[in-house]
Amino acid sequence: KKKKVQTEPPTIPVSVFFPSKTYPEGEVCEYKDDNLWRTTDEEKRALERQNYDIYNDARRASEVHRQVRSYARKNIKPGMTMTEICEMIENGTRTLVEANGFDSGIAFPTGCSLNHCAAHYTPNAGDKIVLQYGDVCKIDFGVHVNGRIIDSAFTLTFDPVYDNLLAAVKDATNTGIREAGIDVRLGEIGAAIQEVMESYEVEIGGKTFQVKPIRNLTGHSIEQYKIHGTKAVPIVNNGDPTKMEEGEFFAIETFGSTGRGIVRYDMETSHYARAYDIPKIPIRLPRAKALFDTINREFGTLPFCRRYLDRVGEDKYLLALKSLCDSGHVEGYPPLVDVKGSYTAQYEHTLILRPTRKEVLSRGDDY
Numbered sequence: 001k002k003k004k005v006q007t008e009p010p011t012i013p014v015s016v017f018f019p020s021k022t023y024p025e026g027e028v029c030e031y032k033d034d035n036l037w038r039t040t041d042e043e044k045r046a047l048e049r050q051n052y053d054i055y056n057d058a059r060r061a062s063e064v065h066r067q068v069r070s071y072a073r074k075n076i077k078p079g080m081t082m083t084e085i086c087e088m089i090e091n092g093t094r095t096l097v098e099a100n101g102f103d104s105g106i107a108f109p110t111g112c113s114l115n116h117c118a119a120h121y122t123p124n125a126g127d128k129i130v131l132q133y134g135d136v137c138k139i140d141f142g143v144h145v146n147g148r149i150i151d152s153a154f155t156l157t158f159d160p161v162y163d164n165l166l167a168a169v170k171d172a173t174n175t176g177i178r179e180a181g182i183d184v185r186l187g188e189i190g191a192a193i194q195e196v197m198e199s200y201e202v203e204i205g206g207k208t209f210q211v212k213p214i215r216n217l218t219g220h221s222i223e224q225y226k227i228h229g230t231k232a233v234p235i236v237n238n239g240d241p242t243k244m245e246e247g248e249f250f251a252i253e254t255f256g257s258t259g260r261g262i263v264r265y266d267m268e269t270s271h272y273a274r275a276y277d278i279p280k281i282p283i284r285l286p287r288a289k290a291l292f293d294t295i296n297r298e299f300g301t302l303p304f305c306r307r308y309l310d311r312v313g314e315d316k317y318l319l320a321l322k323s324l325c326d327s328g329h330v331e332g333y334p335p336l337v338d339v340k341g342s343y344t345a346q347y348e349h350t351l352i353l354r355p356t357r358k359e360v361l362s363r364g365d366d367y
Ligand SMILES: O=S(=O)(c1cccs1)N(Cc1ccc(F)cc1)Cc1ncn[nH]1
Pocket: 108, 109, 111, 119, 120, 140, 151, 218, 219, 220, 227, 228, 231, 232, 251, 253, 271, 272, 273, 303, 304, 333
């Protein structure tokens, strides 16, 4: 019998490849030293059996992420518009995860931030930007199954001049993943990441740069349908004594830069999310009330972008959207940029601190 393989472009839902409905584990790592007892502890193993469905949902979302990004890495070329790139990824994700309401779908807007822009750029309608050979493009997209979000990102380049920048960030992210564990302090992880990142140099245009961590960007805990939980994983040593805890999901993401190593908001906002706690004050503007109802119905607390409003039939919504941001019903996430002319790179994985072992859910043979 011929083995079923994914088409190009991807059109076969991943559930077709797993008729048993059991999805493959990510990269499994034993915890370090004083947590090794967890691997065999009967109570912890029982706790894991109870949570099987949560892990399996996250693993299905991870398999979708791997198959979509594999196609994207091969087929994104200079000359494509940023919109074409995002639609390739979004079409693939919706198809492979069998997007269906809040049961499964896209978890947040497809980031394709370029060069000195580190995060939270995706094109709005009318954006004409075309990917160039010399660009450093961060592809950051999310998939969820029953609100179990997989947040993973990689950096796409065509010019080998950036290879050491990408190597620094990949090594730093893998260091963060290695250091993560139950009862590990967040500040300790940041220190380890910083040390590795700063051990790299990159030469671009005849100038040599020591790679800098972007000190005001962080990884983050992830909760059901909530892309950022209450914990932030620093990529420099900020002394945060807060500990990682059993059962938590974390996005471990690091950013390296040839600029200042600090980002600020700039350019037009595309990313938004409904506030986790809705303000008590009633929404008076009828257009804002109608838009808020669309946001609740279509996205809930999952982040969205203007293109996603366009595709569900909303138009002339900018004033209403601004009003919802001003009243705190919606949070905007403007693009985050270092200084012009600098280059920023990112790698990101989602892991879970299972009771018995650490599982890097989004790990693939690519990164
Ligand atoms: O920088 S964050 O806003 C953050 C908040 C608290 C700690 S880190 N952010 C969460 C997010 C916000 C909006 C989105 F549309 C998608 C994600 C991190 C991130 N962006 C992309 N991948 N991961």
